[in-house]
Amino acid sequence: MIFTVDPSSPVPLFEQLAASVRSELGRGLAAGERLPAARDLASSLEVNIHTVLRAYQLLRDEGLVDLRRGRGAVVTAQAAGYSPVTAIVTQLVTEATRLGLDQDSVISLVRKEFAS
Amino acid sequence: MIFTVDPSSPVPLFEQLAASVRSELGRGLAAGERLPAARDLASSLEVNIHTVLRAYQLLRDEGLVDLRRGRGAVVTAQAAGYSPVTAIVTQLVTEATRLGLDQDSVISLVRKEFAS
DNA sequence: ATATTGTTCTATTACTAATAGAACAAGTGC
């Protein structure tokens, strides 16, 4: 469970960290597991504890973790099926279908966009 | 050719405007056509001319328009391939990246949506 | 020539990110 941030990126640190946690949610990180204590993670990432807590609170607002004093940040059950991009994917496929683009064409566009 | 911005949105005005132009590129706005003069658009949107010019310069950096003094902002030939689907794909990949989802995860979601 | 239109420059204001330190409160574990 390794989280990273890049201080030289224009993306805010707390957003980078939240993104890093979400990324782990799709892999090994399961419901009930604990994230590192904010003070520990802040120390190892060399960022302020407030920055870590802001990322945690963002994830809490999204329903991905529970925060409790003394216990820390715990991955929720609903975090497993969480996908905020689903709405956009639905819109994309609807529009593509309307214009006569098939699955492979769309996936090709996605790959190209990721590569750019 | 109607462009809009929402001053109450947390998204920067120049980014909103660039997104609005990109959206039009897929619908009706063809290569060689001129965008409104920055001063005119700034006036009608009630934003600063510098804000409009920043959006235009962003679009120029993306290769979607050419900027020339006296002539204004002209849609490039390359922009023609910028379909509504491309716009949505850009939005999708941007959002996915922000949330820490990688290419394979996104493509998996697209396949699932096509299958449904 | 003159008007149009983007470019560049300085400057100000407002907002946000990130940091820092301290005190506090709720939960854990012996």
Place this chain on the structure above:
DNA sequence: GCACTTGTTCTATTAGTAATAGAACAATAT
């Protein structure tokens, strides 16, 4: 019960960016 852990809240400072404003400039169009 008591010490420890860990998130919460508060004030404060610094740095960076968005947006605005105004002016002068330079290339292009008509």
